[in-house]
Amino acid sequence: MPPDEQRLCLPSPDRLSKLAIHLIDDILNRLSFRDVVRTSTLSKDWQYTCRRIPQVKFDQTVWETPEDLTSPTIGFIPILPLRHLYLMECEILVPSFFQGFNKLISLKLKSVTLSSDTFEGLISNCPLLEDLVLKDIHNPYLMSISAPKLRSFVFRGDIQLIYLENVPLLSNILYEPRDLVLEDEDDFANIFSSVPALECFSWDHFEVDIGSTEFIPTKLPSALDCLKRLFISWITLGEFFELSFTLCMILSSPNLEEIEIKGCILGDGDYFESVPQEVVDEIPASFSDMTFNHLRTVKFYDVLLEEGEMQLIKVLLAKSPALVKMEIKPRQMETKKSLKLLVEITKFQRASSKAEVVYLVD
Known part of the structure; x- marks a missing residue:
């Protein structure tokens, strides 16, 4: 055979395998889970490559037929070291032999179905978990979180109550419960009872189903000494319970640096329990022993x-x-x-000579 024809028959070099490991991992991270697994059949050198990648994407391509999509169930398989995991629109079942993801640092669950026991078992078996996102989760029962390395927690969904049991490093919480039901004062206090490192707390779209405002204490049993930034949105401070919640959060956070409160737009026919006059009159006295030495911005x-809102504005100006x-x-x-109202606000005493009041009108 002529030399030119011999060269045509030579096997082409495996250029992909000669790439740097981080480049191969970057390519695999862009593939679906099914295609990542298929790479193990390329050659002997690729047999275990899929187990090395730190991030795996589970989506509808995992299931082969449309029938499988009607009730998808994910079973955990040993892929380590898995660092980031995002599961969406699936049912999660943890087998008895599941030993956890010992390298996982971030977990995002969206529109998934799982029991409280499954959730708690999953979280407790991820000892390095730092970031947890739960969105559109529906569970009518209490769910507990024990994650000693957790630093950030985002939640949106219908869960009766989430108990932050063991989260000593948790510093950032974005909370958006739907139809949260509080049955007694302990339920409310337990939301904040084990977050000693909390620095930023956001309660987005405030909506709580409660039978009595007595469930909200004047102050939390343990002060949120590390809390610097407080954001509450979609709240009506003219309503008894919601004003009580806001006052409790501020009075329990002596080292706040920033407060932002955004009211909700009430529609025709919306009803809320107005604040009794005696409660409004007691607001200045409740702040008598408070000074917010670090508070710089209020919105x-x-x-x-x-x-009630005017009294809160007045005490914050006088105590900051x-x-x-x-x-x-x-x-x-x-x-x-x-x-x-603007004229009245300009007459309020200010503890800071640098305090600027900006009054925005349409």
Whole structure:
């Protein structure tokens, strides 16, 4: 055979295998889970490559037929060291021999079905877990989280209560429960009872099903000494329970640096329990022993500026010697009433000579 024809018959070099390991991993991270597993059949050198990649994507390509998609179930298999895991629209079952993901640092679950026992077993078997995201999770029972390395927690869904049992390093929480039911004062206190390192807390779309405002204490049993940033949205401070919640959070957080409160837009026919006058009158006294030495920024957006809200604005101005700026954007109202409230606010005593009050109107 002529030399030129011999060269045509030579096997082509395996250029992919000669790439740097981090480049191969980057390529595999872009493939579906099914295609990643298929690479193990390429050659002897690729037989165990799929077990090395730190991130695996589970999606609808995992199941072969449309019938399998009607009730998908994921069984955990030994892929280590898995570092990031995102599961969506599936049912999670943990087998008895499951020993956990001992390298996992971030876990995101969205629209999944799982029992409380399965969830707690999964979390407790991820000892290095730092970031946890739960979105559109529906479970009518209490769910407990024990994760000693956890630093960030995002939650949105219908769960009666999440008990943060062992999270000594947790510093950032974004909380959006739907139809949260509180049955007694301990239920509320337990949400914050084991978060000594909490620095940033956001309660988005505040909505709680509760039978009595007595469930909200004046202060939490343990102060949130590390809390620096407090964000509460979609809340009506003219409502008894919601004002009580806000006051409790602020009074329990002596080292706050930033507060942002955004009111909700009430529709026609919406009803809420207005704040009794005696409660409004007691607001200044509840702050008598408080000084917010680190508070620098306060924002009130879309608020009604009723008497309870005005009292809160007044005490924060009087008790914040380091305050730099307070922004107030009232709900749309008559110009005459808006100007009257502005004049009243400008007369409030300010502990900080640098405090600027910005009053935003449409």
